[in-house]
Amino acid sequence: MTQDQTLKAELAAATSGVAVYDRSAWGRIEVSDADRLSFLHNQSTNDLKHRKPGEGCDTVFLTSTARTIDLATAYVLDESVLLMVSPGMTEKILSFLDRYIFFADKVKLTDITDQTYAFSVFGAKSHTLLAQLGAAEMIGQPYGTHRVFTIAGQAVRVAIGSGLVTEGYTLLAPTPLQSALVEAGATAIDDATWNTLRIRQGRPMPRHELTDTYNPLEAGLWHTISFDKGCYIGQETIARLDAYNGVKQQLWGVRLDKPVTVGDSVKIGEEKVGTVTSVAPSEGGELPEPGKGAIALAYIRTKAGGAGLTVQISDSVGEVVDLPYLTRVAHRASSKPRQG
Missing domain, CATH: 2.40.30.110 (Aminomethyltransferase beta-barrel domains)
Structure with a gap:
């Protein structure tokens, strides 16, 4: 099969069938201790303070002048928040967050990327696959909703959302899971296919659309921003751009x-x-x-x-x-x- 044929087959699976993309290269940061929600609420664009365990959302980390650092997904757990950040951005986000932890703050940051694995399944038949895996109750839940199921003999956190607009799910597991998903009927896609999908949908990524040249309003990320939650890093610039149509x-x-x-x-x-x-x-x-x-x-x-x-x-x-x-x-x- 030629490269073009492989791309077409994988794209077809990602739309009309079901595809699995190994996102284990994406960073995973555990934010724990008593002040975790208020801390992340003050460091990124979305409303995290009022999220409950089992909920999640996309949020953006900004510089003080509202330039984009990364688009991340935050999953609120009982005792921590799990941040999923873009490939190659873990150290940068850890350094950024650590800079704003002050003496009295009860916040702990832990890089758990090497201890976990992440996979996204998406496409028209992704719901069928999820039901087959024993997680049918997640179908139709709000974006970011997540809970743990036993899949392939391990505890897997299943979250609504695929990282793209395409309907689907993200699975976070302690050991590799892709073989089990392929055996269940998913078609594995590679980085090139996922990149093609994200460009066709307009999902911005660091080093391309998310850089210190652009802000999240310019990047089309209005859905990741709470305009009434109060102060956060970069908030004054965002508010000014919004108020004065300054994009x-x-x-x-x-x-x-x-x-x-x-x-x-x-x-x-x-x-x-x-x-x-x-x-x-x-x-x-x-x-x-x-x-x-x-x-x-x-x-x-x-x-x-x-x-x-x-x-x-x-x-x-x-x-x-x-x-x-x-x-x-x-x-x-x-x-x-x-x-x-």
Whole structure:
């Protein structure tokens, strides 16, 4: 099977079937002790103080000037909070959080990445797989909800949400689980396939869309931000941008007739209006010939326009499109978790 055929087969499983993606390379940090919820509440964008055990949400860690560090998922347990952070970001998040633990704070940080494994299952048949594994009661629960089940002879925490907009689940286990999931009917996908999926959906990642150049409003992460919870690191800048419509650039998808390169300029005529941050093979569509085009993520100046805009990138013609992961001012959610 060629690389293109493998990609198509894995993408098909991730949409119409059921796929499993090994996310064990993503960091897992245990935040414990009495002040854990209030501490994380004050260090990230979402409302964590009022979460109960068994609940979870996505949240963003920011610099003091509201530049993005990472998009993380927080699962509230009985005695701790489990943070799942992006690959390669564990040490950076640990260092960031440790800097804000003061003498009187009752907070303990523990890197448990090497002691645990993480897998996401997603696709139209993911619910069937979950029922087969004995966790049918999780089907239809709110985003971030999680509880422990016995799967393949071990205690596995099953959470609602796949890391993408695609319906699915994340499984956190003490030992490898992928073989059991494949035996149950899931198709294993690799990093390249997951990256293609996340670009097609618009999920931003560190070192691409989440950098010290951009803030979470520009990155389309409005659904991860509580606008009424009070102070947190970067909150003043976020509040000011929100109040004065100060978002000067926004993350969009661009459907292209030819492949382009990360870092290429997005232009209207001779004027540069943005920059490409990620590129993946296109699903086809009206603009590119099927299999020959690309889908890119790009930050584009707000004043230039949005969905429907025609742009040029290198020698490729592109159409700016909205993508399902991205949320904006016009349809931002409250601080409640997005259902997925």
